Amino acid sequence: ETGVTQTPRHLVMGMTNKKSLKCEQHLGHNAMYWYKQSAKKPLELMFVYNFKEQTENNSVPSRFSPECPNSSHLFLHLHTLQPEDSALYLCASSQDQGFDTEAFFGQGTRLTVV
Amino acid sequence: DAKTTQPPSMDCAEGRAANLPCNHSTISGNEYVYWYRQIHSQGPQYIIHGLKNNETNEMASLIITEDRKSSTLILPHATLRDTAVYYCIVTSPLISGGYQKVTFGTGTKLQVIP
Numbered sequence: 216e217t218g219v220t221q222t223p224r225h226l227v228m229g230m231t232n233k234k235s236l237k238c239e240q241h242l243g244h245n246a247m248y249w250y251k252q253s254a255k256k257p258l259e260l261m262f263v264y265n266f267k268e269q270t271e272n273n274s275v276p277s278r279f280s281p282e283c284p285n286s287s288h289l290f291l292h293l294h295t296l297q298p299e300d301s302a303l304y305l306c307a308s309s310q311d312q313g314f315d316t317e318a319f320f321g322q323g324t325r326l327t328v329v
Numbered sequence: 330d331a332k333t334t335q336p337p338s339m340d341c342a343e344g345r346a347a348n349l350p351c352n353h354s355t356i357s358g359n360e361y362v363y364w365y366r367q368i369h370s371q372g373p374q375y376i377i378h379g380l381k382n383n384e385t386n387e388m389a390s391l392i393i394t395e396d397r398k399s400s401t402l403i404l405p406h407a408t409l410r411d412t413a414v415y416y417c418i419v420t421s422p423l424i425s426g427g428y429q430k431v432t433f434g435t436g437t438k439l440q441v442i443p
Contacts, residue, residue: 219372257435
């Protein structure tokens with residue numbers, strides 16, 4: 216248990232569906248992240264939020280829409296996804312201050328787009 | 330962030346020490362060396378980190394060379410549950426804008442053999 220909780224753990228959705236992934240942490244962290252892990256590929260950083268402001272968007276398609284209503288919650292809204300978007304989506308959080316803090320990851324949401 | 334180079338895979342006999350190397354020859358003075366591991370289909374787990382000095386915690390030891398261009402993660406008594414992909418990462422909040430930005434490579438797949 217890392218203190219970062221992701222729901223749902225598994226999700227199957229059609230290409231025309233709209234769904235949302237949720238991430239929650241009560242570690243007092245102000246930085247939150249979305250990562251994507253496709254089969255046989257390294258984890259890819261998608262978005263970074265620091266103090267609820269989006270600070271990084273690594274060329275992610277607009278069919279992925281993040282939302283950070285407060286520093287404890289992070290959402291990833293999904294719409295009109297493609298089968299190649301099937302992957303493990305991981306949320307992480309870290310302390311925003313200090314030079315040597317680590318990131319805490321959730322267990323991930325296994326997404327299958329059919 | 331500095332690039333890291335790790336062997337793609339390693340085997341280790343159960344009960345023996347696992348020594349996982351990492352090269353980071355372009356590391357800058359304010360970058361830390363972090364190690365994470367990912368057990369199949371789970372989120373990455375923080376193991377240990379360091380700047381200059383060797384570090385030890387309940388999970389592992391980290392040996393950083395004096396020139397900081399390489400490091401070794403040591404699992405002193407590997408168990409079957411240590412079978413995972415181990416990632417060596419160098420990063421610093423000073424570079425990423427105050428927050429911890431973890432960029433993963435392909436890592437080393439450690440197989441602990443009974």
